[in-house]
Amino acid sequence: MPVMTAEMLEAFNREQFPQIDHMGLKVDHVDDTSIRVSMSVQDMHLRPGGTVSGPTMMQLADAAMYLLLLAQIGPVALAVTTNLNINFLRKPEPGGMYAEGRLLKLGKTLAIGEFSLYSEGLEDPVAHVTTTYSIPPKRDGQTGV
Amino acid sequence: MPVMTAEMLEAFNREQFPQIDHMGLKVDHVDDTSIRVSMSVQDMHLRPGGTVSGPTMMQLADAAMYLLLLAQIGPVALAVTTNLNINFLRKPEPGGMYAEGRLLKLGKTLAIGEFSLYSEGLEDPVAHVTTTYSIPPKRDGQTGV
Protein backbone atom coordinates (compact mmCIF):
# COMPACT_ATOMS: atom_id res chain seq x y z
CA MET A 1 0.00 0.00 0.00
CA PRO A 2 1.38 3.43 -0.88
CA VAL A 3 1.91 5.80 2.05
CA MET A 4 0.17 8.66 0.22
CA THR A 5 -3.22 8.47 -1.46
CA ALA A 6 -4.18 10.15 -4.73
CA GLU A 7 -5.85 12.95 -2.73
CA MET A 8 -2.77 13.49 -0.56
CA LEU A 9 -0.55 13.60 -3.63
CA GLU A 10 -2.74 16.16 -5.38
CA ALA A 11 -2.87 18.36 -2.28
CA PHE A 12 0.89 18.16 -1.77
CA ASN A 13 1.49 18.97 -5.43
CA ARG A 14 -0.81 22.00 -5.39
CA GLU A 15 0.89 23.37 -2.30
CA GLN A 16 4.50 22.73 -3.28
CA PHE A 17 4.36 23.43 -7.01
CA PRO A 18 1.97 26.32 -7.67
CA GLN A 19 3.98 27.08 -10.83
CA ILE A 20 2.45 24.07 -12.56
CA ASP A 21 -1.15 24.64 -11.51
CA HIS A 22 -1.71 25.37 -15.20
CA MET A 23 -1.38 21.64 -15.88
CA GLY A 24 -4.34 20.72 -13.69
CA LEU A 25 -2.69 17.45 -12.72
CA LYS A 26 -4.98 14.71 -11.41
CA VAL A 27 -3.88 11.40 -9.94
CA ASP A 28 -6.37 9.00 -11.49
CA HIS A 29 -4.81 5.96 -9.86
CA VAL A 30 -1.82 5.06 -7.72
CA ASP A 31 -0.64 1.83 -6.11
CA ASP A 32 2.59 0.18 -4.93
CA THR A 33 4.22 0.19 -8.32
CA SER A 34 2.17 2.19 -10.81
CA ILE A 35 0.36 5.48 -11.36
CA ARG A 36 -1.86 7.24 -13.85
CA VAL A 37 -1.75 11.05 -13.94
CA SER A 38 -3.84 13.18 -16.29
CA MET A 39 -3.48 16.83 -17.28
CA SER A 40 -5.72 19.34 -18.98
CA VAL A 41 -4.05 20.84 -22.03
CA GLN A 42 -4.24 24.65 -22.29
CA ASP A 43 -3.33 26.95 -25.16
CA MET A 44 0.01 27.63 -23.49
CA HIS A 45 0.94 23.96 -23.93
CA LEU A 46 0.36 23.94 -27.68
CA ARG A 47 2.62 24.45 -30.67
CA PRO A 48 1.93 25.34 -34.29
CA GLY A 49 -0.54 22.86 -35.75
CA GLY A 50 -2.30 22.42 -32.42
CA THR A 51 0.02 19.75 -31.10
CA VAL A 52 1.12 19.53 -27.47
CA SER A 53 4.69 20.73 -26.96
CA GLY A 54 7.51 18.34 -26.16
CA PRO A 55 8.47 20.11 -22.92
CA THR A 56 4.86 19.81 -21.74
CA MET A 57 5.09 16.05 -22.22
CA MET A 58 8.43 15.91 -20.39
CA GLN A 59 6.88 17.86 -17.53
CA LEU A 60 3.90 15.51 -17.33
CA ALA A 61 6.17 12.45 -17.19
CA ASP A 62 8.50 14.06 -14.67
CA ALA A 63 5.60 15.02 -12.41
CA ALA A 64 4.04 11.56 -12.71
CA MET A 65 7.30 9.90 -11.64
CA TYR A 66 7.71 12.32 -8.76
CA LEU A 67 4.20 11.60 -7.51
CA LEU A 68 4.65 7.84 -7.92
CA LEU A 69 7.85 8.02 -5.89
CA LEU A 70 6.34 10.20 -3.15
CA ALA A 71 3.45 7.77 -2.89
CA GLN A 72 5.99 5.15 -1.81
CA ILE A 73 8.42 7.11 0.36
CA GLY A 74 6.21 9.93 1.65
CA PRO A 75 6.42 13.69 1.28
CA VAL A 76 9.50 14.25 3.42
CA ALA A 77 12.40 13.30 1.19
CA LEU A 78 13.67 15.79 -1.34
CA ALA A 79 13.98 13.61 -4.41
CA VAL A 80 15.42 15.11 -7.59
CA THR A 81 15.49 13.98 -11.22
CA THR A 82 18.93 12.89 -12.36
CA ASN A 83 18.10 11.53 -15.81
CA LEU A 84 15.19 11.67 -18.22
CA ASN A 85 15.08 10.04 -21.63
CA ILE A 86 12.09 10.66 -23.89
CA ASN A 87 11.17 9.25 -27.28
CA PHE A 88 8.49 11.12 -29.19
CA LEU A 89 6.35 8.66 -31.13
CA ARG A 90 3.36 10.46 -32.64
CA LYS A 91 1.79 13.89 -32.74
CA PRO A 92 -0.62 14.32 -29.81
CA GLU A 93 -4.10 15.71 -30.29
CA PRO A 94 -4.80 19.13 -28.75
CA GLY A 95 -7.10 17.57 -26.10
CA GLY A 96 -6.24 16.04 -22.73
CA MET A 97 -3.22 13.86 -22.01
CA TYR A 98 -2.33 11.30 -19.42
CA ALA A 99 0.74 9.38 -18.30
CA GLU A 100 0.71 5.75 -17.24
CA GLY A 101 3.82 4.36 -15.64
CA ARG A 102 5.47 2.06 -13.20
CA LEU A 103 8.51 1.73 -11.02
CA LEU A 104 11.25 -0.36 -12.59
CA LYS A 105 13.32 -0.06 -9.43
CA LEU A 106 12.91 1.50 -6.02
CA GLY A 107 16.33 1.32 -4.41
CA LYS A 108 17.87 3.07 -1.45
CA THR A 109 19.38 5.90 -3.43
CA LEU A 110 17.85 5.59 -6.93
CA ALA A 111 14.36 5.09 -8.27
CA ILE A 112 13.80 4.34 -11.95
CA GLY A 113 10.46 4.52 -13.72
CA GLU A 114 8.98 3.98 -17.14
CA PHE A 115 6.04 5.95 -18.56
CA SER A 116 3.87 5.94 -21.64
CA LEU A 117 2.12 9.18 -22.54
CA TYR A 118 -1.28 9.13 -24.18
CA SER A 119 -3.39 11.69 -25.96
CA GLU A 120 -7.14 11.40 -25.31
CA GLY A 121 -8.69 9.72 -28.33
CA LEU A 122 -5.52 8.05 -29.62
CA GLU A 123 -4.96 4.38 -28.84
CA ASP A 124 -1.19 4.30 -29.26
CA PRO A 125 1.17 6.21 -26.95
CA VAL A 126 2.49 9.57 -28.18
CA ALA A 127 5.70 9.40 -26.17
CA HIS A 128 7.70 7.07 -23.95
CA VAL A 129 9.87 8.13 -21.02
CA THR A 130 12.33 6.46 -18.70
CA THR A 131 13.56 8.54 -15.80
CA THR A 132 15.72 8.26 -12.70
CA TYR A 133 15.30 10.05 -9.41
CA SER A 134 17.95 10.35 -6.75
CA ILE A 135 16.61 9.74 -3.24
CA PRO A 136 18.57 11.62 -0.57
CA PRO A 137 19.51 9.89 2.66
CA LYS A 138 17.24 10.46 5.63
CA ARG A 139 18.48 13.23 7.84
CA ASP A 140 17.51 12.04 11.28
CA GLY A 141 20.14 9.42 11.65
CA GLN A 142 18.04 6.56 10.39
CA THR A 143 19.81 4.12 8.18
CA GLY A 144 18.61 2.11 5.27
CA VAL A 145 16.75 4.67 3.20
CA MET B 1 1.37 -11.42 -39.08
CA PRO B 2 5.14 -10.92 -39.18
CA VAL B 3 6.80 -11.63 -42.52
CA MET B 4 9.54 -13.73 -40.88
CA THR B 5 8.97 -16.56 -38.42
CA ALA B 6 11.11 -17.36 -35.40
CA GLU B 7 12.90 -20.05 -37.40
CA MET B 8 13.60 -17.68 -40.29
CA LEU B 9 14.94 -15.04 -37.92
CA GLU B 10 17.26 -17.51 -36.19
CA ALA B 11 18.59 -18.79 -39.50
CA PHE B 12 19.13 -15.28 -40.84
CA ASN B 13 20.89 -14.26 -37.65
CA ARG B 14 23.22 -17.27 -37.68
CA GLU B 15 24.17 -16.61 -41.29
CA GLN B 16 24.63 -12.84 -41.08
CA PHE B 17 26.13 -12.51 -37.62
CA PRO B 18 28.47 -15.44 -36.94
CA GLN B 19 30.38 -13.18 -34.54
CA ILE B 20 27.61 -13.48 -32.00
CA ASP B 21 27.08 -17.23 -32.24
CA HIS B 22 28.50 -17.28 -28.72
CA MET B 23 25.21 -15.82 -27.48
CA GLY B 24 23.14 -18.75 -28.70
CA LEU B 25 20.21 -16.48 -29.44
CA LYS B 26 16.80 -18.13 -29.64
CA VAL B 27 13.59 -16.45 -30.73
CA ASP B 28 11.11 -17.87 -28.22
CA HIS B 29 8.21 -15.85 -29.59
CA VAL B 30 7.54 -13.17 -32.19
CA ASP B 31 4.38 -11.47 -33.41
CA ASP B 32 3.28 -8.19 -35.00
CA THR B 33 4.46 -6.01 -32.14
CA SER B 34 6.46 -8.07 -29.65
CA ILE B 35 9.28 -10.58 -29.30
CA ARG B 36 11.02 -12.70 -26.71
CA VAL B 37 14.66 -13.63 -27.35
CA SER B 38 16.75 -15.76 -24.99
CA MET B 39 20.50 -16.25 -24.81
CA SER B 40 22.77 -18.74 -23.08
CA VAL B 41 25.29 -17.02 -20.85
CA GLN B 42 28.89 -18.20 -21.23
CA ASP B 43 31.96 -17.43 -19.11
CA MET B 44 32.97 -14.79 -21.63
CA HIS B 45 29.81 -12.83 -20.76
CA LEU B 46 30.54 -12.68 -17.04
CA ARG B 47 32.26 -10.16 -14.81
CA PRO B 48 33.78 -10.39 -11.34
CA GLY B 49 31.22 -11.79 -8.92
CA GLY B 50 29.60 -13.93 -11.60
CA THR B 51 27.32 -11.24 -12.96
CA VAL B 52 26.50 -10.80 -16.64
CA SER B 53 28.34 -7.83 -18.18
CA GLY B 54 26.56 -4.67 -19.18
CA PRO B 55 27.69 -4.85 -22.82
CA THR B 56 26.28 -8.38 -23.03
CA MET B 57 22.90 -7.04 -21.96
CA MET B 58 23.11 -4.18 -24.46
CA GLN B 59 23.92 -6.70 -27.18
CA LEU B 60 20.97 -8.90 -26.24
CA ALA B 61 18.58 -5.94 -26.36
CA ASP B 62 20.03 -4.64 -29.61
CA ALA B 63 19.74 -8.05 -31.25
CA ALA B 64 16.19 -8.52 -29.97
CA MET B 65 15.12 -5.18 -31.45
CA TYR B 66 16.82 -5.97 -34.75
CA LEU B 67 15.03 -9.31 -34.99
CA LEU B 68 11.69 -7.78 -34.02
CA LEU B 69 12.11 -5.18 -36.75
CA LEU B 70 13.19 -7.71 -39.39
CA ALA B 71 10.16 -9.82 -38.53
CA GLN B 72 8.03 -6.89 -39.69
CA ILE B 73 9.94 -5.53 -42.68
CA GLY B 74 11.78 -8.63 -43.91
CA PRO B 75 15.49 -9.39 -44.28
CA VAL B 76 16.24 -7.03 -47.15
CA ALA B 77 16.51 -3.65 -45.55
CA LEU B 78 19.73 -2.67 -43.86
CA ALA B 79 18.46 -1.21 -40.61
CA VAL B 80 20.94 0.31 -38.18
CA THR B 81 20.74 1.34 -34.54
CA THR B 82 20.77 5.10 -34.07
CA ASN B 83 20.11 5.33 -30.32
CA LEU B 84 20.13 2.96 -27.37
CA ASN B 85 19.38 3.92 -23.79
CA ILE B 86 19.78 1.34 -21.05
CA ASN B 87 19.05 1.48 -17.33
CA PHE B 88 20.65 -1.22 -15.22
CA LEU B 89 18.29 -2.22 -12.41
CA ARG B 90 19.66 -5.26 -10.58
CA LYS B 91 22.58 -7.66 -10.75
CA PRO B 92 21.75 -10.57 -13.05
CA GLU B 93 22.37 -14.17 -12.02
CA PRO B 94 25.08 -16.04 -13.96
CA GLY B 95 22.46 -18.27 -15.66
CA GLY B 96 20.41 -17.63 -18.81
CA MET B 97 18.89 -14.33 -19.81
CA TYR B 98 16.05 -13.24 -22.03
CA ALA B 99 14.68 -10.03 -23.47
CA GLU B 100 11.00 -9.25 -23.82
CA GLY B 101 10.04 -6.23 -25.83
CA ARG B 102 7.65 -4.49 -28.12
CA LEU B 103 7.53 -1.91 -30.87
CA LEU B 104 6.55 1.54 -29.62
CA LYS B 105 6.57 2.83 -33.19
CA LEU B 106 7.14 1.39 -36.64
CA GLY B 107 7.40 4.37 -38.95
CA LYS B 108 8.70 4.80 -42.47
CA THR B 109 12.19 5.82 -41.42
CA LEU B 110 12.36 5.12 -37.68
CA ALA B 111 11.40 2.19 -35.48
CA ILE B 112 11.42 2.53 -31.70
CA GLY B 113 11.23 -0.34 -29.26
CA GLU B 114 11.20 -0.98 -25.54
CA PHE B 115 12.71 -4.04 -23.85
CA SER B 116 12.93 -5.52 -20.39
CA LEU B 117 15.80 -7.91 -19.72
CA TYR B 118 15.36 -10.81 -17.34
CA SER B 119 17.73 -13.16 -15.60
CA GLU B 120 16.42 -16.74 -15.28
CA GLY B 121 15.20 -17.21 -11.75
CA LEU B 122 14.65 -13.53 -10.94
CA GLU B 123 11.14 -12.13 -11.15
CA ASP B 124 12.02 -8.46 -11.63
CA PRO B 125 13.81 -7.19 -14.74
CA VAL B 126 17.58 -6.65 -14.48
CA ALA B 127 17.70 -3.92 -17.13
CA HIS B 128 15.41 -1.81 -19.29
CA VAL B 129 16.23 -0.58 -22.80
CA THR B 130 14.67 1.79 -25.29
CA THR B 131 16.23 1.86 -28.72
CA THR B 132 15.75 3.43 -32.13
CA TYR B 133 16.56 1.92 -35.51
CA SER B 134 16.84 3.85 -38.72
CA ILE B 135 15.14 2.13 -41.65
CA PRO B 136 16.80 2.95 -44.97
CA PRO B 137 14.72 3.88 -48.00
CA LYS B 138 13.78 1.10 -50.40
CA ARG B 139 16.20 0.83 -53.28
CA ASP B 140 14.04 -0.26 -56.15
CA GLY B 141 12.32 2.99 -56.81
CA GLN B 142 9.29 2.18 -54.73
CA THR B 143 7.77 5.04 -52.85
CA GLY B 144 6.41 4.97 -49.38
CA VAL B 145 9.66 4.80 -47.47
Place this chain on the structure above:
Amino acid sequence: MPVMTAEMLEAFNREQFPQIDHMGLKVDHVDDTSIRVSMSVQDMHLRPGGTVSGPTMMQLADAAMYLLLLAQIGPVALAVTTNLNINFLRKPEPGGMYAEGRLLKLGKTLAIGEFSLYSEGLEDPVAHVTTTYSIPPKRDGQTGV
Protein backbone atom coordinates in the same frame (compact mmCIF):
# COMPACT_ATOMS: atom_id res chain seq x y z
CA MET C 1 28.04 29.75 -43.16
CA PRO C 2 24.60 29.16 -41.65
CA VAL C 3 21.64 30.14 -43.85
CA MET C 4 19.96 32.02 -40.98
CA THR C 5 21.59 34.60 -38.74
CA ALA C 6 21.00 35.06 -35.02
CA GLU C 7 18.57 37.88 -35.78
CA MET C 8 16.62 35.80 -38.29
CA LEU C 9 16.40 32.93 -35.84
CA GLU C 10 15.12 35.16 -33.03
CA ALA C 11 12.51 36.73 -35.29
CA PHE C 12 11.36 33.35 -36.59
CA ASN C 13 11.13 31.99 -33.08
CA ARG C 14 9.09 34.93 -31.79
CA GLU C 15 6.66 34.61 -34.65
CA GLN C 16 6.24 30.84 -34.64
CA PHE C 17 6.39 30.12 -30.93
CA PRO C 18 4.64 32.92 -29.02
CA GLN C 19 3.91 30.40 -26.24
CA ILE C 20 7.53 30.52 -25.14
CA ASP C 21 7.98 34.28 -25.23
CA HIS C 22 8.27 33.96 -21.46
CA MET C 23 11.72 32.46 -21.94
CA GLY C 24 13.11 35.56 -23.64
CA LEU C 25 15.38 33.44 -25.80
CA LYS C 26 18.40 35.16 -27.32
CA VAL C 27 20.79 33.68 -29.85
CA ASP C 28 24.15 34.90 -28.55
CA HIS C 29 26.10 33.08 -31.24
CA VAL C 30 25.52 30.68 -34.11
CA ASP C 31 27.78 29.17 -36.75
CA ASP C 32 28.01 26.08 -38.95
CA THR C 33 28.15 23.62 -36.10
CA SER C 34 27.49 25.37 -32.80
CA ILE C 35 25.17 27.76 -31.01
CA ARG C 36 24.76 29.60 -27.73
CA VAL C 37 21.24 30.50 -26.61
CA SER C 38 20.43 32.34 -23.38
CA MET C 39 17.14 32.74 -21.54
CA SER C 40 15.91 35.00 -18.77
CA VAL C 41 14.58 33.03 -15.84
CA GLN C 42 11.18 34.13 -14.48
CA ASP C 43 9.34 33.12 -11.34
CA MET C 44 7.28 30.68 -13.39
CA HIS C 45 10.46 28.73 -14.19
CA LEU C 46 11.42 28.21 -10.56
CA ARG C 47 10.77 25.43 -8.08
CA PRO C 48 10.92 25.32 -4.27
CA GLY C 49 14.33 26.50 -3.09
CA GLY C 50 14.67 28.93 -5.99
CA THR C 51 16.06 26.44 -8.45
CA VAL C 52 15.18 26.39 -12.15
CA SER C 53 12.79 23.54 -13.01
CA GLY C 54 13.89 20.52 -15.00
CA PRO C 55 11.30 21.03 -17.74
CA THR C 56 12.54 24.60 -18.19
CA MET C 57 16.03 23.25 -18.84
CA MET C 58 14.70 20.64 -21.26
CA GLN C 59 12.84 23.38 -23.10
CA LEU C 60 15.94 25.54 -23.35
CA ALA C 61 17.97 22.68 -24.77
CA ASP C 62 15.23 21.64 -27.17
CA ALA C 63 14.85 25.21 -28.44
CA ALA C 64 18.60 25.64 -28.82
CA MET C 65 18.86 22.49 -30.92
CA TYR C 66 15.91 23.55 -33.05
CA LEU C 67 17.48 26.94 -33.72
CA LEU C 68 20.87 25.39 -34.46
CA LEU C 69 19.24 23.06 -36.96
CA LEU C 70 17.18 25.80 -38.61
CA ALA C 71 20.32 27.87 -38.96
CA GLN C 72 21.68 25.14 -41.21
CA ILE C 73 18.64 24.01 -43.19
CA GLY C 74 16.49 27.14 -43.20
CA PRO C 75 13.04 27.89 -41.83
CA VAL C 76 11.04 25.82 -44.28
CA ALA C 77 11.42 22.27 -43.09
CA LEU C 78 9.24 21.03 -40.28
CA ALA C 79 11.78 19.31 -38.06
CA VAL C 80 10.56 17.51 -34.94
CA THR C 81 12.30 16.16 -31.85
CA THR C 82 12.40 12.36 -31.77
CA ASN C 83 14.61 11.80 -28.73
CA LEU C 84 15.95 13.87 -25.86
CA ASN C 85 18.16 12.59 -23.07
CA ILE C 86 19.04 14.89 -20.18
CA ASN C 87 21.33 14.42 -17.19
CA PHE C 88 20.87 16.87 -14.35
CA LEU C 89 24.22 17.63 -12.78
CA ARG C 90 23.86 20.44 -10.24
CA LYS C 91 21.21 22.78 -8.89
CA PRO C 92 21.03 25.93 -11.01
CA GLU C 93 21.00 29.39 -9.48
CA PRO C 94 17.76 31.37 -9.84
CA GLY C 95 19.43 33.81 -12.30
CA GLY C 96 19.85 33.54 -16.06
CA MET C 97 20.73 30.38 -17.95
CA TYR C 98 22.28 29.58 -21.29
CA ALA C 99 22.83 26.55 -23.49
CA GLU C 100 25.97 25.89 -25.48
CA GLY C 101 25.91 23.10 -28.00
CA ARG C 102 27.00 21.64 -31.28
CA LEU C 103 25.86 19.34 -34.03
CA LEU C 104 27.21 15.81 -33.66
CA LYS C 105 25.61 14.86 -36.97
CA LEU C 106 23.62 16.61 -39.66
CA GLY C 107 22.32 13.85 -41.90
CA LYS C 108 19.62 13.74 -44.52
CA THR C 109 16.90 12.52 -42.17
CA LEU C 110 18.40 12.87 -38.68
CA ALA C 111 20.29 15.60 -36.85
CA ILE C 112 21.90 14.90 -33.49
CA GLY C 113 23.19 17.54 -31.10
CA GLU C 114 24.86 17.82 -27.74
CA PHE C 115 24.30 20.67 -25.27
CA SER C 116 25.65 21.81 -21.93
CA LEU C 117 23.40 24.05 -19.85
CA TYR C 118 24.90 26.71 -17.63
CA SER C 119 23.59 28.84 -14.82
CA GLU C 120 24.96 32.41 -14.74
CA GLY C 121 27.64 32.55 -12.07
CA LEU C 122 28.39 28.83 -11.95
CA GLU C 123 31.43 27.53 -13.81
CA ASP C 124 30.34 23.91 -14.20
CA PRO C 125 27.35 22.91 -16.33
CA VAL C 126 24.07 22.26 -14.50
CA ALA C 127 22.74 19.81 -17.09
CA HIS C 128 23.80 17.95 -20.22
CA VAL C 129 21.52 17.05 -23.13
CA THR C 130 21.77 14.96 -26.27
CA THR C 131 18.87 15.19 -28.66
CA THR C 132 17.80 13.97 -32.07
CA TYR C 133 15.62 15.75 -34.60
CA SER C 134 13.94 14.12 -37.54
CA ILE C 135 14.22 16.16 -40.74
CA PRO C 136 11.29 15.61 -43.08
CA PRO C 137 11.86 15.00 -46.77
CA LYS C 138 11.77 17.99 -49.06
CA ARG C 139 8.37 18.49 -50.61
CA ASP C 140 9.10 19.95 -53.98
CA GLY C 141 10.44 16.88 -55.70
CA GLN C 142 14.04 17.67 -54.93
CA THR C 143 16.23 14.71 -54.24
CA GLY C 144 18.79 14.42 -51.51
CA VAL C 145 16.48 13.90 -48.58
Place this chain on the structure above:
Amino acid sequence: MPVMTAEMLEAFNREQFPQIDHMGLKVDHVDDTSIRVSMSVQDMHLRPGGTVSGPTMMQLADAAMYLLLLAQIGPVALAVTTNLNINFLRKPEPGGMYAEGRLLKLGKTLAIGEFSLYSEGLEDPVAHVTTTYSIPPKRDGQTGV
Protein backbone atom coordinates in the same frame (compact mmCIF):
# COMPACT_ATOMS: atom_id res chain seq x y z
CA MET D 1 45.99 14.62 -9.85
CA PRO D 2 44.32 11.25 -10.38
CA VAL D 3 45.09 8.60 -7.76
CA MET D 4 45.78 5.98 -10.44
CA THR D 5 48.09 6.41 -13.41
CA ALA D 6 47.50 5.06 -16.92
CA GLU D 7 49.80 2.12 -16.13
CA MET D 8 47.98 1.31 -12.90
CA LEU D 9 44.64 1.45 -14.67
CA GLU D 10 45.78 -0.89 -17.44
CA ALA D 11 47.20 -3.37 -14.95
CA PHE D 12 44.04 -3.29 -12.84
CA ASN D 13 41.89 -3.76 -15.91
CA ARG D 14 43.89 -6.74 -17.16
CA GLU D 15 43.69 -8.43 -13.79
CA GLN D 16 40.03 -7.79 -13.03
CA PHE D 17 38.53 -8.12 -16.49
CA PRO D 18 40.32 -10.87 -18.41
CA GLN D 19 37.11 -11.38 -20.42
CA ILE D 20 37.79 -8.18 -22.35
CA ASP D 21 41.48 -8.77 -23.05
CA HIS D 22 40.35 -9.12 -26.66
CA MET D 23 39.86 -5.35 -26.76
CA GLY D 24 43.49 -4.58 -26.00
CA LEU D 25 42.51 -1.45 -24.10
CA LYS D 26 45.20 1.19 -23.68
CA VAL D 27 44.94 4.31 -21.56
CA ASP D 28 46.55 6.91 -23.80
CA HIS D 29 45.92 9.75 -21.37
CA VAL D 30 44.19 10.36 -18.07
CA ASP D 31 43.90 13.38 -15.80
CA ASP D 32 41.55 14.86 -13.17
CA THR D 33 38.60 15.14 -15.50
CA SER D 34 39.32 13.44 -18.81
CA ILE D 35 40.63 10.26 -20.40
CA ARG D 36 41.50 8.80 -23.77
CA VAL D 37 41.29 5.02 -24.18
CA SER D 38 42.08 3.16 -27.40
CA MET D 39 41.26 -0.39 -28.47
CA SER D 40 42.45 -2.68 -31.22
CA VAL D 41 39.60 -3.91 -33.35
CA GLN D 42 39.55 -7.68 -34.03
CA ASP D 43 37.41 -9.69 -36.43
CA MET D 44 35.13 -10.61 -33.54
CA HIS D 45 34.22 -6.92 -33.17
CA LEU D 46 33.08 -6.52 -36.77
CA ARG D 47 29.74 -6.82 -38.50
CA PRO D 48 28.76 -7.33 -42.14
CA GLY D 49 30.39 -4.66 -44.28
CA GLY D 50 33.44 -4.50 -42.02
CA THR D 51 31.99 -2.04 -39.56
CA VAL D 52 32.61 -2.17 -35.82
CA SER D 53 29.58 -3.50 -33.94
CA GLY D 54 27.44 -1.28 -31.74
CA PRO D 55 27.97 -3.38 -28.61
CA THR D 56 31.73 -3.09 -29.11
CA MET D 57 31.40 0.68 -29.07
CA MET D 58 29.20 0.58 -25.98
CA GLN D 59 31.80 -1.60 -24.27
CA LEU D 60 34.61 0.79 -25.16
CA ALA D 61 32.71 3.75 -23.75
CA ASP D 62 31.67 1.87 -20.64
CA ALA D 63 35.25 0.76 -19.98
CA ALA D 64 36.60 4.26 -20.59
CA MET D 65 34.18 5.74 -18.07
CA TYR D 66 34.99 3.04 -15.54
CA LEU D 67 38.72 3.72 -15.87
CA LEU D 68 38.21 7.49 -15.68
CA LEU D 69 36.23 7.04 -12.49
CA LEU D 70 38.73 4.64 -10.93
CA ALA D 71 41.50 7.10 -11.71
CA GLN D 72 39.75 9.54 -9.39
CA ILE D 73 38.46 7.33 -6.57
CA GLY D 74 40.94 4.45 -6.64
CA PRO D 75 40.50 0.73 -7.28
CA VAL D 76 38.66 -0.12 -4.06
CA ALA D 77 35.12 0.97 -4.66
CA LEU D 78 32.79 -1.25 -6.61
CA ALA D 79 31.24 1.20 -9.02
CA VAL D 80 28.51 -0.01 -11.38
CA THR D 81 26.91 1.46 -14.49
CA THR D 82 23.35 2.59 -13.89
CA ASN D 83 22.61 4.29 -17.22
CA LEU D 84 24.18 4.45 -20.66
CA ASN D 85 22.83 6.40 -23.60
CA ILE D 86 24.53 6.07 -26.99
CA ASN D 87 23.90 7.82 -30.28
CA PHE D 88 25.43 6.19 -33.34
CA LEU D 89 26.56 8.87 -35.77
CA ARG D 90 28.53 7.29 -38.62
CA LYS D 91 29.83 3.90 -39.72
CA PRO D 92 33.26 3.24 -38.20
CA GLU D 93 36.16 2.00 -40.26
CA PRO D 94 37.36 -1.55 -39.52
CA GLY D 95 40.62 -0.20 -38.01
CA GLY D 96 41.34 0.97 -34.47
CA MET D 97 39.01 3.01 -32.30
CA TYR D 98 39.40 5.30 -29.34
CA ALA D 99 37.18 7.04 -26.82
CA GLU D 100 37.76 10.55 -25.54
CA GLY D 101 35.68 11.71 -22.62
CA ARG D 102 35.33 13.73 -19.49
CA LEU D 103 33.53 13.78 -16.18
CA LEU D 104 30.44 15.95 -16.19
CA LYS D 105 29.94 15.31 -12.49
CA LEU D 106 31.77 13.43 -9.77
CA GLY D 107 29.40 13.37 -6.83
CA LYS D 108 29.31 11.30 -3.66
CA THR D 109 26.98 8.66 -5.06
CA LEU D 110 26.83 9.34 -8.81
CA ALA D 111 29.40 10.04 -11.50
CA ILE D 112 28.32 11.17 -14.96
CA GLY D 113 30.54 11.22 -18.02
CA GLU D 114 30.41 12.13 -21.67
CA PHE D 115 32.38 10.36 -24.42
CA SER D 116 32.98 10.72 -28.12
CA LEU D 117 34.09 7.60 -29.98
CA TYR D 118 36.44 7.90 -32.93
CA SER D 119 37.49 5.56 -35.70
CA GLU D 120 41.15 5.88 -36.73
CA GLY D 121 41.25 7.87 -39.94
CA LEU D 122 37.90 9.58 -39.56
CA GLU D 123 37.81 13.14 -38.26
CA ASP D 124 34.24 13.18 -36.98
CA PRO D 125 33.09 11.02 -34.07
CA VAL D 126 31.30 7.77 -34.92
CA ALA D 127 29.29 7.65 -31.70
CA HIS D 128 28.52 9.73 -28.62
CA VAL D 129 27.82 8.36 -25.16
CA THR D 130 26.64 9.73 -21.84
CA THR D 131 26.76 7.35 -18.91
CA THR D 132 26.17 7.29 -15.17
CA TYR D 133 27.95 5.20 -12.58
CA SER D 134 26.71 4.59 -9.08
CA ILE D 135 29.45 4.88 -6.46
CA PRO D 136 28.82 2.71 -3.42
CA PRO D 137 29.41 4.12 0.06
CA LYS D 138 32.75 3.34 1.67
CA ARG D 139 32.56 0.33 3.92
CA ASP D 140 34.95 1.22 6.68
CA GLY D 141 32.83 3.77 8.41
CA GLN D 142 34.28 6.74 6.58
CA THR D 143 31.82 9.41 5.62
CA GLY D 144 31.71 11.66 2.64
CA VAL D 145 32.26 9.32 -0.28
